[in-house]
Amino acid sequence: MTTSEQGRPILTGQPMAEADAKDGLFAGVKILEFSWFGAGPIAAKWYADLGADVVRVESVVRPDALRFGMPRPVVYPTDPNASGYFNNFNSSKRSITLEMDQPEAPSVAKRLIEWCDVVVENFRPTVMARWGLDYETVSVEHPELIYVSMPAVGREGPRAKYAGFGTGIKMISGLAMLSGTPDQVPIGPPGAFPDYVINCGHGGASIIAALLHRQATGQGQFIEVAQMESTIAVTGTAVLDATVNARAAERIGNRHPVYCPHGVFPCASDAAGGAGLDDDWVAIAVTTQTEWETLCGTIGSDEWLVDPRFATLPARRHHVEELEKGVEAWTRRWPARHVEEVLRQAGVPVAKAQTNRDLLQEDEHLRQRQYYWTLDHPLLGPTTYDSTPFRFSETPGWGRRPAPLLAEHNVEVYQEAGFDMEEIADLVGRGVISG
């Protein structure tokens, strides 16, 4: 293992030479991304890490706002190539630019679309049509094309014009109202949560479903992933509870409808292994009577086994607040890693609430599984990327290259798509693409 200049271990993914040598599951599949922000790019990233040729169509005038987002190194406050937020979602891809407000741009885009297999876009519903790049138009000459639109709430309907990210989708889909307690402001899960797995997940699933259909029939198709619908679909039993029982499920914080105790408990401050913020927590989930008995024995509370308040699951649920105070009295005495180790040894489901630092530096399991890849970025050097969150035994994914610099691959991609150098120079001269 190597270490960075800061002494931080570099979690090397696959050596680039070896990665290049593998064709990958989707070698030969070309995906053109008119999408930006999170949901579309993450879905396409999976295909890129598995060998597809994924090309981001960007703009120098209006780049993906994530290119200017946080986090970025302090020394690069505004560089469009220095955003970790953008870079993480775009490993293994190439970047070209096309200024869509230029009159020649739509016809250039059309040629690019004819060259590719899959288009992903997540603009507002009217944008692609305005450029004459909607599915109905471009599929006439390219019936094998798979075209994925990912609008916020749908292409039609009274709210069709709504624009938004995961930050809003988690609110309108009912997801936010499943977290926290009734007295809390319903902020829901952190940030743009549905972008990172749910909406890119359904988007990614729809692409492979369409590839399967094309494999069998030779036909492409149009796909709509309305992010609102995609997110409502995975709100557990909330929809059925509403339609069948006319009820909005109660928000239950960290408790569980059945298991008890089931919660998140504060631990002693741990300067060495903790966040250093006096903010260390463990989650404990007791799912069986055996685990309950083990917990009592491990934390020295055997008397609870015969205490009528706690002896049975129904009793524990009835006295849950006293029980949680009792567990907390024990966890507060120890650092989170100690609590975790002791209960793991005993067989009680437990984990420290890991921080971003823990995930990257402390978690030996993730390190051994190489969940994070380190890719050598031309501006930022060796930096961290999430890997594909699934492992294939025969066709593993690799970070083939770091996220592309803005416009990095203009010449090579336009050439591969059939533009000759003269045309490219002309387009550069007219400001349609950057030189």
Place this chain on the structure above:
Amino acid sequence: MPSTFTATTSNANAGPNANAGPHANAGVLAGVRVVEITEEPGQYTGKLFADLGADVIKIEPLRGDSARGLGPFAHDIPGPNRSLRWWQFDSGKRSLALDLQSVDGGALLARLIDGADIVLCSGRPAQLESLGAPWRGVGQTGGPIVTTITPYGWTGPKRDLPATDLIAQADGGILYIAGFPGEQPTQVGGEIAYTHGSLHAAVATLMALWGRREGIPAQHIDISLQESVAASVQPDINFWDLRGEVRAREPVSALRPGAGVYQALDGWVAIHTLPWYFDEAIAWLSDHGMAEELADPAWLDAVYRVEHGTEVNGFFTRLCASLDKHTIAEEGQAHRVLVFPVFDALEVVSDEQVRSRDWLSDVEQPGAGETAQHPGPPFRLSKEPWRMRQGSPALGQHTTEILDELGLSAVEQAALAGAGVIA
């Protein structure tokens, strides 16, 4: 009734309809046979496959799948066919009640798997390894793809540890950043670790199916719930990587001034102003009596707004306090401010956007003798679309049918039932 499973193995590279059996459905996965041996994680994977037309055989223990016992129940009346969890995640599947611990049960599983395209398993690795049969075809051309959804994945030092949804949320890093600063971290509701693992499993399994038809040997797909959660903390990873910052729980308004959850007359709204359209937000606020306060051009400066974040949020608080959330969302969106009403599930299912797109899907749940409105398509394929085909099966409802297809005689089946192997 013809046996379908031998045809499936020999035609692994043929088109999806090449081995259409008696239960072939329309759909992109028509003719694909899935054997599902899952606990809660992975149930959504199998449901998604069923809704795309696959024949999903759910193997249940003789006492029934644990989901049948979990509430909420239809009309709050418990019963093995009344769990809404069972309805939600197991509709469209066929139920085979089979004792996998018995020798004969193991042999039957092996026969089923020989005819399957996909084996979907969740649980802990040791438990799944002991099933044996699923792994026989991995690495072989035409063998079944095996997808395992386990707490920590198939390798690594934590592989044998137990984890529930909450534990995976803690170890995957989402728990620590969810909730309010100064209070305990709050799990993300909706058993999101299970959902994430199920979705990653669905994508990867279909990718492997595509590869299998291109001649790639059958794959083992390894899904770790911890990693499926870690995938949802992406930008935070880079905060440590690029800046050495530990990310903690953020106050609601920390994202930027004019972004947060605000109280409306009838509930809550989420507002997210875009810095480059803040002039439009000012126009909106000005329509509501704040023109004078916002006349200073300094408000157009993003840095100034950050320095005066409390005042900016005060404007939005005042705006929202006098309006209902629908009006706030409509007006805000018209001003290029990303505004969404905060809905609970009752509001979701009655929302005009959901209704007008005819999204909810009616399915008869025979176990309860009623038709229920389920969540509709998570994505809309224009060819061979997602469609719920039938409700959730009763325990062992399809045992005879499936064993008939496997070619077991009535006498053999009676013997197995007598020995307590099937039900």
